[in-house]
Amino acid sequence: MCGIIGYIGNKQAKNIILQGLKKLEYRGYDSAGIAVMDEKKITVLKCKGKIAHLEELLKHRKAPIRTHVGLGHTRWATHGAPSKKNAHPHNDCSGNITVVHNGIIENSADLKKSLKENGCHFKSETDTEVIAHLISRFYKGDFKAAFIKALQKLKGSYALGIISIYEPDKIFVARNDSSLIIGVGEGENLISSDIPAILGHTRQIISLRDKQIAAITRNTIDVFNFQGCRVIPKIENISYDIDTASKGNFKHFMLKEIFEQPQILSGLVTRYVSSSGNIKFDHLKIDKKFFKELSNITIIACGTAYHAGLIGKYAIESLVRIPVTVDFSSEFRYRTPVIKAKTLIITISQSGETADTLAAVREAKKNRVKVLTICNTQGSSLTRESDTTIYTHAGLEIGVASTKAYTAQLMVLYLVALYLGNMKGVISKNNLQKFIAELKNIPLAQKKVLTDYKNIEKLAMKFLHFGAFLYLGRNNNFPTALEGALKLKEISYIPAEGYAAGEMKHGPIALIDEYRGVICIVNQSPVYNKIISNVQEVLARGGKVIAIATAGDFQIQNYVKEIIFIPEIDNIFSPLLTIVPLQVFAYCVAALKGYDMDMPRNLAKSVTVE
Numbered sequence: 001m002c003g004i005i006g007y008i009g010n011k012q013a014k015n016i017i018l019q020g021l022k023k024l025e026y027r028g029y030d031s032a033g034i035a036v037m038d039e040k041k042i043t044v045l046k047c048k049g050k051i052a053h054l055e056e057l058l059k060h061r062k063a064p065i066r067t068h069v070g071l072g073h074t075r076w077a078t079h080g081a082p083s084k085k086n087a088h089p090h091n092d093c094s095g096n097i098t099v100v101h102n103g104i105i106e107n108s109a110d111l112k113k114s115l116k117e118n119g120c121h122f123k124s125e126t127d128t129e130v131i132a133h134l135i136s137r138f139y140k141g142d143f144k145a146a147f148i149k150a151l152q153k154l155k156g157s158y159a160l161g162i163i164s165i166y167e168p169d170k171i172f173v174a175r176n177d178s179s180l181i182i183g184v185g186e187g188e189n190l191i192s193s194d195i196p197a198i199l200g201h202t203r204q205i206i207s208l209r210d211k212q213i214a215a216i217t218r219n220t221i222d223v224f225n226f227q228g229c230r231v232i233p234k235i236e237n238i239s240y241d242i243d244t245a246s247k248g249n250f251k252h253f254m255l256k257e258i259f260e261q262p263q264i265l266s267g268l269v270t271r272y273v274s275s276s277g278n279i280k281f282d283h284l285k286i287d288k289k290f291f292k293e294l295s296n297i298t299i300i301a302c303g304t305a306y307h308a309g310l311i312g313k314y315a316i317e318s319l320v321r322i323p324v325t326v327d328f329s330s331e332f333r334y335r336t337p338v339i340k341a342k343t344l345i346i347t348i349s350q351s352g353e354t355a356d357t358l359a360a361v362r363e364a365k366k367n368r369v370k371v372l373t374i375c376n377t378q379g380s381s382l383t384r385e386s387d388t389t390i391y392t393h394a395g396l397e398i399g400v401a402s403t404k405a406y407t408a409q410l411m412v413l414y415l416v417a418l419y420l421g422n423m424k425g426v427i428s429k430n431n432l433q434k435f436i437a438e439l440k441n442i443p444l445a446q447k448k449v450l451t452d453y454k455n456i457e458k459l460a461m462k463f464l465h466f467g468a469f470l471y472l473g474r475n476n477n478f479p480t481a482l483e484g485a486l487k488l489k490e491i492s493y494i495p496a497e498g499y500a501a502g503e504m505k506h507g508p509i510a511l512i513d514e515y516r517g518v519i520c521i522v523n524q525s526p527v528y529n530k531i532i533s534n535v536q537e538v539l540a541r542g543g544k545v546i547a548i549a550t551a552g553d554f555q556i557q558n559y560v561k562e563i564i565f566i567p568e569i570d571n572i573f574s575p576l577l578t579i580v581p582l583q584v585f586a587y588c589v590a591a592l593k594g595y596d597m598d599m600p601r602n603l604a605k606s607v608t609v610e
């Protein structure tokens with residue numbers, strides 16, 4: 001996924017584009033570029049590396065750039081390694097047409113072959129470059145017509161920004177499956193992959209729809225469909241503010257976000273639980289009759305959000321007693337799923353822009369189901385395409401490795417389970433109060449875990465040399481093992497595998513030796529004795545164990561010296577606590593290795609391509 005930004009108006013384009021790119025860097029940061037246009041030419045500047053590198057390039061440029069039209073791009077490589085030549089923007093052979101793109105052109109190889117046969121010279125390995133050449137090939141004096149003709153040849157997903165010498169006072173855009181926002185200003189207009197990047201300039205936006213284009217001048221925005229027919233766009237007013245995040249006293253956003261979790265969870269309970277102890281989901285745009293008659297739930301998500309979904313399965317099946325399936329979005333969308341009537345689809349997404357999850361929702365909606373999204377980003381594509389949304393209000397999560405958004409997703413899932421269970425008469429009012437009282441204890445319990453930071457840091461130092469890790473958990477902490485392993489992989493680049501502890505003996509036990517770190521989640525639970533046996537199986541083969549255990553558990557100390565304790569809590573909610581030491585452990589290991597925990601290599605915060 002990449003981030004695109006564009007400006008046309010009466011101000012200097014360069015500065016506005018650079019500032020916008022910094023807000024889009026979460027979408028990808030392996031290379032970046034800018035193209036600015038005056039009446040005579042388009043100037044393109046691009047580089048491998050982050051926006052800061054591009055900024056340096058611009059600062060040291062001899063010829064100052066003073067123009068009022070431009071495009072910017074920050075990249076997460078799909079076709080072609082991160083490099084200057086593969087960085088966007090990309091030109092046609094003449095240099096008169098310049099493109100920035102977010103998405104994947106699936107038929108780019110065929111198009112490239114045909115264009116080459118017609119004399120086009122390609123400078124990059126990207127799929128994007130074919131777009132500039134294609135428009136150039138069709139251009140006979142009518143740029144919009146050439147643009148539409150080129151778009152009709154493309155297969156795949158794209159949000160495009162185009163400038164051309166042939167139309168020096170316009171930016172052209174197009175959208176198919178990748179979000180593209182037009183910021184409507186006064187004497188100026190902007191384009192962007194998302195709302196936050198332009199919110200500082202305008203609150204009036206147009207969210208382009210699939211298979212639409214727009215021709216944008218500083219005072220006009222003309223929208224058309226792919227047949228060239230004019231479309232009257234809906235202008236929306238963005239009422240909310242995007243909280244600007246700062247690291248405060250923390251070295252990394254990720255660490256700050258780990259420490260923000262208690263207050264965020266406390267805020268969610270306050271927001272969604274009334275003083276009389278009822279769950280306040282009355283804003284949901286799905287009527288209660290549907291919920292009452294609900295017969296099954298399918299949860300769809302990716303990555304960390306998928307792990308949250310797995311924990312949601314344990315919670316909902318335990319508290320509501322209806323079947324829950326959990327699917328990777330990327331699998332769900334292609335496996336022709338069987339979706340029964342009275343199914344609730346729950347999608348979970350921090351960004352609300354994940355391409356696979358968006359596509360999965362579109363697939364699901366072919367079956368007349370209701371879609372509830374649990375999301376952290378207001379106004380995101382997923383919230384627009386779902387029937388209703390419960391926001392996680394975790395604030396801007398800058399760290400690419402999700403932490404606070406994850407536990408906020410868990411908290412919302414627990415509240416959904418309690419809401420449905422109480423509505424369907426499976427949870428009595430009295431038990432509801434008990435569960436809510438327990439949830440209210442979580443923030444303090446998380447704070448207590450975080451006071452153990454130094455002990456966890458010491459364990460990270462002690463286990464730093466291991467070349468691989470196995471994370472073991474059972475029952476509702478099996479997903480915690482998956483999430484803990486993902487955190488370590490994402491930011492320390494050490495191979496780590498999460499596994500159901502009961503499954504270890506069916507194969508992965510072959511991995512256990514003195515060169516492997518094994519993290520075992522052995523909090524007090526109905527399966528405590530079972531996982532203690534697994535710990536003993538690991539120790540018997542020389543594995544080095546760190547145990548996440550419940551305070552006051554002296555039995556575990558007979559087997560393991562390296563222990564991180566969590567406060568006692570009802571096991572059903574333990575995943576809200578057991579993940580915290582694993583987040584801190586991953587952070588400390590990566591910090592000791594000197595890596596960038598906020599922008600790990602190869603990753604991006606929002607995967608807007610499939």
Ligand code: AGP
Binds near residue numbers: 303304357604606607
């Ligand atoms: C989380 O640490 C990862 N960065 C990644 O797995 C993420 O959870 C996944 O891409 C889903 O993103 P979303 O929640 O924005 O849909």
